[in-house]
Amino acid sequence: MNVPSVALGTWAWGDSGEAGDGYFGSRLTESGLREVVEKAQANGFTLWDTAVAYGMGRSESVLARALSGFDRGEYQLSTKFTPQIAGDGDDPVADMLEQSLDRLRTDYVDLFWIHNPADVARWTPPLIPLLKSGTIKHVGVSNHSMEEIALADRILGEAGFRVEAVQNHFSLLYRPSERTGILDHCRDHDVRFFAYMVLEQGALTGTYSPVHPLPDGSSRAAAYNRILPQLRTLTDRTAAIGDAHGASTADIATAWALAKGTTPIIGITKASHIDGLIRARDLDLAAEGIADLETLADAADVDTRGWWEREMR
């Protein structure tokens, strides 16, 4: 797998279009997202992460329209099979993929994920024919425990394939993948670890605070607004480190994830966010800075586990 140092997440893009203002309350426009795509592509950020579950297909459709005009070889697509919304046909994995391909206007996906570990023994084998046919180029698992990753890898291994990537929630505030050894496992076995929600859906960007909370009525506001006061010391320190590097709070949080050896998936919503990714990509956080931020993050004493995530043992 040859992928950029930072991948781009499009969950919030599922909010755009007619339904608008859903999970993120972001008020995105297709012309704005087209600008995001052009700037990202021009700067080497060419891996786009989406899922059927993001706006029930809307993120995939909006992404495909924003990418129109680029050659298929100029970008990579990452989408997911979500077992919790599987259909009842003979092959729900192939069916869900087929619908994604249709919305994404392509005949292959570069990186295909099992979104959540509902039943590893059931949902991993259907990936094998899709790998054999080349409809999916690489396979990853998301939100799987160490044991579940190993089981999926064994199943694929019997057919000559492997789990090439892991995608888990990983931020300054949420580090179970490090504690449980998943990060080390990935490093030792040449499995790429994709870190999602590095910015905790905006709570770690410095944009939002108790006086300027996340968008009223959105799901992310419900999850984060009540903990914003506890994050103040951490975001102030992150901003100060950013000032010393000519970078923003969000850039430092992203640079932290890069320094931990992960490939962050950053949910960008504005073309200006690309400037931040360029700064983060070039930033070298000192070991003391990393330790300092982690100590403050632990002291905030918040639990940002998503409602879809199980506790990792």
Ligand SMILES: NC(=O)c1ccc[n+]([C@@H]2O[C@H](COP(=O)([O-])OP(=O)(O)OC[C@H]3O[C@@H](n4cnc5c(N)ncnc54)[C@H](OP(=O)(O)O)[C@@H]3O)[C@@H](O)[C@H]2O)c1
């Ligand atoms: N596998 C899974 O189960 C799973 C779960 C969650 C997410 N993901 C993937 O990971 C991606 C990232 O997660 P996420 O989008 O939920 O949250 P995130 O990356 O932690 O935060 C995204 C939010 O941060 C703000 N932001 C982004 N870049 C910024 C910058 N440079 N400066 C300031 N603010 C910035 C934007 O908010 P504003 O629009 O308010 O500015 C954006 O909506 C998702 O899009 C998705 O692709 C996967």
